[in-house]
Amino acid sequence: MTHSNDVILHAEKVVKNFGGLTAVNRISMDVKKGQIFGLIGPNGAGKTTFLNSISGTFPPSSGQVFFRGEETTGSSADAMCKRGMSRTFQIPLPFPKLTVLENVMVGAVFGAASDSHQPAQERAMEALQFVEFPIAPDTPANRLNAVQLKRLDLARALACGPTLLLLDELAAGLTPSELDDMMDLIRSIRDQGITIIVVEHIMRLIQGICNQVMVIEYGTQIAEGTPDEVLNNPKVIKAYLGEGH
Ligand SMILES: Nc1ncnc2c1ncn2[C@@H]1O[C@H](COP(=O)(O)OP(=O)(O)O)[C@@H](O)[C@H]1O
Ligand SMILES: [Mg+2]
Structure with a gap:
């Protein structure tokens, strides 16, 4: 497999079936270093399901995944994390009785940065400061609201020390001003040299921060391009608004 050095993630015709349902149907994707995709x-x-298939939640039913130039198809989630791919979850599930800091330390201990010489607790504190976590680090995670839990999940993913970060609907539920802050935060993560894939419904965020956008419907890629190209594509408008619009 040859592809250019500036491609950090290459997915080749990835398929995921659940019984008779094809949830992901031959999706191919190239994400370049430094992009917000x-x-x-x-x-x-x-x-x-696509994020799950490339990050080790489960193996794809067919197709291939290449990360940082090596084939990683079917590698486990912890192996992918160690290689530098970390993610947040649409519905974050922290360890409820552990504190905020302890939850983030889990990322620092098990992620790509785990062999660094910096103590895990220090790296976890840095990640919390970086995301401007608004609650004391010794607060138990079960005291956080949904928006705070998403930010905790982001701090945990950053503490892993990723080169590629997958964000699954991180901005859902934010107020407009919180959304502006989140967009700034995602840009500042990218500016640290971390490539990012964002799954998001909020078009203001997609238009504001993405270099490249792929649209999928029923598991199939229907468009790819810059945000403006994609959001003006009639097929995409129809997928979102249905027939008759
Ligand atoms: N673990 C699973 N088992 C069976 N079906 C699933 C599973 N996960 C997702 N699906 C189905 O796969 C399809 C895609 O789901 P999902 O990837 O969650 O969509 P999206 O994230 O785009 O909203 C849906 O029809 C969903 O019901
Ligand atoms: Mg989803």
């Missing part, structure tokens, strides 16, 4: 599509389109 948007993956969008209606609910149930297969966005989360």
Whole structure:
């Protein structure tokens, strides 16, 4: 397999079947280093299943995944994390009785940065500061609201020390001003040299921060291009608004 050095993630015809349902149907994707790559599509389109298939939640049914120039098809989630791919979850599930800091330390201990000489607790504190976590680090995770839990999940993913970060609907539920802050935060993560794939429904975020966008519907890629190209594509408008618009 040859592809250019500036491609950090290459997916080749990735398929994921659940029984008779093809949730992801031959999706191919090239994500370049330094990009913020948007993956969008209606609910149930297969966005989360695609992220799960490339990051080790489960192996794809067929197809191949290459990360940082090496084939990683079917590698486990912890192996992918160690290689430098970390992610947040659409519905974060922290360890409820552990504190905020302890939850983030889990990322620091098990991620790509785990062999660094910096103590895990220090790296976890840095990640919390970087995301401007608004709550004391010794607060138990079960005291956080949904928006705070998403930010905790982001801090945990950053503490892993990723080169590629997958964000699954991180901005859902934010107020407009919180959304502006989140867009700034995602840009500042990219400016640290971390490539990002964002799954998101909020078009203001997609238009504001993405270099490249892919649209999927019923598991199939229907468009790819710059945000403006994609959001003005009649097929994409139809996928979102249905017939008759
Ligand atoms: N673990 C699973 N088992 C069976 N079906 C699933 C599973 N995960 C997702 N699906 C189905 O796959 C399709 C795509 O789901 P998902 O990837 O969550 O979509 P999206 O993230 O784009 O909203 C949906 O029809 C969903 O019901
Ligand atoms: Mg999803």
